[in-house]
Amino acid sequence: MARVLFLGGLGRSGTTLVERLLGELPSVCALGEIVHLWQRDVRDNERCGCGARFAACTFWKRVGELAFHGWANVDVERVHALRDAVERTRFIPRLAADRLPRELLLQVREYAGFYTRVYTAAAEVSGAQVVVDSSKHSALAHVLRWAGGIDLRVVHVVRDARGVAYSWTKTVARPETDGSDEMTRYSPGRSALLWNAHNAAFGLLARRGVPVRRIRYEQFLADPRGALTSLADFAELPISEADLAFVGDGHADLGVGHSAAGNPMRFTVGRLPLRRDDAWVRALPDKQRRLVGTVCGPMLRAYGYPLNVKEA
Numbered sequence: 001m002a003r004v005l006f007l008g009g010l011g012r013s014g015t016t017l018v019e020r021l022l023g024e025l026p027s028v029c030a031l032g033e034i035v036h037l038w039q040r041d042v043r044d045n046e047r048c049g050c051g052a053r054f055a056a057c058t059f060w061k062r063v064g065e066l067a068f069h070g071w072a073n074v075d076v077e078r079v080h081a082l083r084d085a086v087e088r089t090r091f092i093p094r095l096a097a098d099r100l101p102r103e104l105l106l107q108v109r110e111y112a113g114f115y116t117r118v119y120t121a122a123a124e125v126s127g128a129q130v131v132v133d134s135s136k137h138s139a140l141a142h143v144l145r146w147a148g149g150i151d152l153r154v155v156h157v158v159r160d161a162r163g164v165a166y167s168w169t170k171t172v173a174r175p176e177t178d179g180s181d182e183m184t185r186y187s188p189g190r191s192a193l194l195w196n197a198h199n200a201a202f203g204l205l206a207r208r209g210v211p212v213r214r215i216r217y218e219q220f221l222a223d224p225r226g227a228l229t230s231l232a233d234f235a236e237l238p239i240s241e242a243d244l245a246f247v248g249d250g251h252a253d254l255g256v257g258h259s260a261a262g263n264p265m266r267f268t269v270g271r272l273p274l275r276r277d278d279a280w281v282r283a284l285p286d287k288q289r290r291l292v293g294t295v296c297g298p299m300l301r302a303y304g305y306p307l308n309v310k311e312a
């Protein structure tokens with residue numbers, strides 16, 4: 001049974017960074033955001049983290065053969081139809097129930113089946129004990145709760161809502177499309193509401209019995225070795241001090257990975273600076289900072305974030 005670490009949280013919370021570092025541990029295979037694999041890779045043949053086009057990457061070619069006898073056999077229309085039917089944030093209360101109506105359960109299992117086949121094949125092709133899916137979406141994590149045949153563990157990555165809000169206002173190009181496309185942007189008010197909803201959804205998932213380990217982006221960067229040791233423990237992965245040698249003082253040395261989709265950081269090879277991005281403390285306008293602080297106040301406090309942050 002494939003052991004799956006699902007990295008969850010609202011986008012711009014640092015999930016890609018956590019995934020890249022986890023991917024350097026022995027016996028871990030980081031897959032990127034599988035939620036986007038169907039459209040961006042299977043259909044649009046975008047770039048893998050290794051730099052090759054998806055169809056030309058030998059790792060993903062083997063995974064596709066093992067999982068589906070070739071990617072050409074995946075009905076992407078069907079995957080999208082199922083996603084629209086079951087994987088929406090507004091469906092989370094239904095997915096969090098003790099039982100699902102039979103028709104919904106069948107759709108949920110069929111949709112989850114596409115993911116579990118990828119996880120299982122990736123574990124076999126890589127020989128890794130743990131595969132990492134950094135899809136982030138809380139609704140997908142709730143769907144996977146109903147999947148059979150995988151050992152699902154969820155890492156819930158939380159970042160200060162004001163840092164997340166600031167990040168969503170910035171323009172970022174998507175290099176996998178050769179710069180012709182930009183990543184989505186949200187207003188601070190919108191991202192504050194999403195922050196509450198997605199973080200609450202992971203709390204709910206934990207109350208439904210799924211193993212969920214919450215980590216704060218800021219703490220992860222303050223002590224990456226300690227955080228990785230704790231996550232390896234959560235994944236029941238034995239690691240030694242030497243396995244963490246790629247993490248230096250303020251940087252990490254990354255090898256080539258096969259992340260299928262996600263943040264541009266998935267292409268980074270070599271030295272990656274490990275610096276906490278707190279530009280928002282200076283750059284997020286007061287009015288927006290107060291708005292996000294008010295909307296997200298109760299959960300920011302619950303996660304241990306100070307509501308008054310002064311410029312250093």
Ligand SMILES: [Zn+2]
Nearest residue numbers: 048050057258
């Ligand atoms: Zn690749």
